[in-house]
Amino acid sequence: MELKELLLWVIASILVLNYLLSMSLSILNLLNLSEKQPDELKQFYDEERYRKSQQYEHEKSRFGMLSETVMFIISFFFLIYGGYGWLDGWTHGITTDLLWSTLLFFGIFALFSDLISIPFSLYSTFVIEARYGFNKTTFAVFISDRIKGYFLAGALGGSLLALFVLFYEYTGSDFWIYMLVVFAFFMVLLNMFYTSLILPMFNKLTPLADGEVRTAIENYCQKNKFEITNLYVMDGSRRSSKANAFFSGLGKKKKIVLFDTLVNNYSKDELVAVLAHEVGHYKKKHTLFSMIFSILQTALMLWLLSVFINNEWFSLALGGTDYSLALSLIAFTLLYSPLSLITGILMNIYSRKNEFEADNFARVTFSAEALASALKKLSSDSLSNLTPHPMYVFFYYSHPPLLQRLKALQV
Numbered sequence: 001m002e003l004k005e006l007l008l009w010v011i012a013s014i015l016v017l018n019y020l021l022s023m024s025l026s027i028l029n030l031l032n033l034s035e036k037q038p039d040e041l042k043q044f045y046d047e048e049r050y051r052k053s054q055q056y057e058h059e060k061s062r063f064g065m066l067s068e069t070v071m072f073i074i075s076f077f078f079l080i081y082g083g084y085g086w087l088d089g090w091t092h093g094i095t096t097d098l099l100w101s102t103l104l105f106f107g108i109f110a111l112f113s114d115l116i117s118i119p120f121s122l123y124s125t126f127v128i129e130a131r132y133g134f135n136k137t138t139f140a141v142f143i144s145d146r147i148k149g150y151f152l153a154g155a156l157g158g159s160l161l162a163l164f165v166l167f168y169e170y171t172g173s174d175f176w177i178y179m180l181v182v183f184a185f186f187m188v189l190l191n192m193f194y195t196s197l198i199l200p201m202f203n204k205l206t207p208l209a210d211g212e213v214r215t216a217i218e219n220y221c222q223k224n225k226f227e228i229t230n231l232y233v234m235d236g237s238r239r240s241s242k243a244n245a246f247f248s249g250l251g252k253k254k255k256i257v258l259f260d261t262l263v264n265n266y267s268k269d270e271l272v273a274v275l276a277h278e279v280g281h282y283k284k285k286h287t288l289f290s291m292i293f294s295i296l297q298t299a300l301m302l303w304l305l306s307v308f309i310n311n312e313w314f315s316l317a318l319g320g321t322d323y324s325l326a327l328s329l330i331a332f333t334l335l336y337s338p339l340s341l342i343t344g345i346l347m348n349i350y351s352r353k354n355e356f357e358a359d360n361f362a363r364v365t366f367s368a369e370a371l372a373s374a375l376k377k378l379s380s381d382s383l384s385n386l387t388p389h390p391m392y393v394f395f396y397y398s399h400p401p402l403l404q405r406l407k408a409l410q411v
Contacts, residue, residue, distance in 0.1 A: 007317035011334045012079060018337060019072045025392050026065050032389040033057060038403060045380055053383040056132050063128060067120040074116060079334075085319020088327050098325060099165045105326040106161060110153065118146070129240070132383060137239045148201050160186065168309070168325065176302035183302075184295045188250070191291060195232070195248050195255045205232040205257065213263070216272050224365050226279050230255040237261050242382045247278040247287065254282065265381070266374060273362050273370035280361025286354040293350065297343050304339075305332055341395075351398040356408055368409045375405055 037050045045053070078084065091104045125142060129135035137145075163182055167175035190198075199205065208214050208231045221228050236244065236259035243262040249255045256278055263271065281287060308314070314331035315324040362371045379386070379402045388401055400408075 003313050004316040007313055007331075008079075011317065011331060012076065014334060014337055015072070015076055015079065018341070019068070022068060023065060025389070025395055026061055028389040029385070029392040030058060030061050032387055032392075033385070034387040038386055045386075049380065049383075050386075052132065053380075053386065056128075056383040057385045059128055059131075060124075063120075063124065067117075067124075070120075071116065079318070082319030084327055084330055085315075085321070088315075088318075088320050088324045091326070092324075098169055099162060102165050102326045102329075103158060103161060106329075107154070107158070110157075111150075114146075114150075134240050134242055134382075136237055136241060141239065145202060152198065152201070165325065173306050173310075176299075176306040180295070180299050180302055183298050187291055187294065191287070192249050195230075195257060199234070199257075203238065204235045206235075207231065208233050208258065208263070213268050213271055216268050217275055220272050220276060220366060221279070224276075224279060224283075226282070228254065228256060232257045233260050233263050234258070235260055237264075243378055245274050245278060247281055250287070261381075266377065267370075269367060269370040270374035270377070273366055273374050276362035276366040277358045277371060279365075280358035281354065283361060284354065284357050286358065290347075290351070290354075293347065297347070300343075301336060301340075304336065305329075308332055308335075345395060348394075348396065348398050352400045355399050355405070359405055359409060363409055372406055372409050375402060 033054050035054070037045060037047065087109065088105060091101045091108070094104060095101050122142070125135055125137055126139075160182070164175070164179055167178045167182075171178055195205065208217070214231070217231065218228075230249070232255060234257050236242070241261055243259050243265065245256070245258045245262055247254065247256050256275060258271070258274070262274065266274070309325075309328050309332065310323075311328065312323045315322065315327040318327045318331055320327045359371060362368075378384075384402060386402060388397065393401060399405075
């Protein structure tokens, strides 16, 4: 067996193992669904709603497994039968310029991948989510969001890829250092200006109106020495009935965004408790450290890429006739996926720790009871899975399960 064939089957084996791991965890999660309703949540889940949450999780998971299976089959045969090599040859038939051929390759590949996923997104949004009363998206909004997503991916992703190719072309194996600086700068800008520049393309943000709720929030922030003037309500109900809140930005650019579904359906104390949780993330510097860890993770990936990127066998293994930057990037991405899984698990462990700390901050500075009530309602309103399998949580959950959070709050 030639080296290129061996490398191809190593990559194919990684694809298969990733798929089997995902399916195994999904099956474990489904088998862990419990017919017995937790006593702590009977106030918010009557028997009918609890049964509905079980049905929702079951239907959502099964459809997720179906869509993942289809995508796996397509990806596997595209790899085995030289689809990547064919696409690379086709793009080089149009242009031999390194920059434009690489941009064309990944542009077509990304578009093709997204088009395959559209039927699954449509069914998930307009059938499953609608069946359980969550979907508020119209078909026009769905299409509009998709087009805007293509524009953003082309503008931001295309720019980053173009810089990567230029750095590779003109700085050689040192490209990873320059690219890391660009990535770090991009992450800071994205964190600072996401709610100002990108989010308004999809949602309308309005300042939280003066009144009892805003006064309570401002009093809490003043008491805890948290300066906040950028407090917004987002029209999340335009797409879904699910509620949420998030914090973004650094320094004077920091913003807290509350979904209108949260503002309209939750009590004043529950809203302040949710905000206190978000303030906790800022006070504990979770956003800053998460950004630093992401940059370090990217540094590792880029350095490893610089070591292997010039290996011609990567291109040959994917069906290329000679060295190709695009094929090397695809091969490296697939080979890197086991390490990416490990770093993802570590980031999820860190994220769950942060959530416990933010909950505790809200407990100490405001009210454990109000936060617990808000968390219960959020879970009930979104029909969350109350009994996820511990292994599924370990691999995929960025937030602790509800019952663990309630136990930590000691209510």
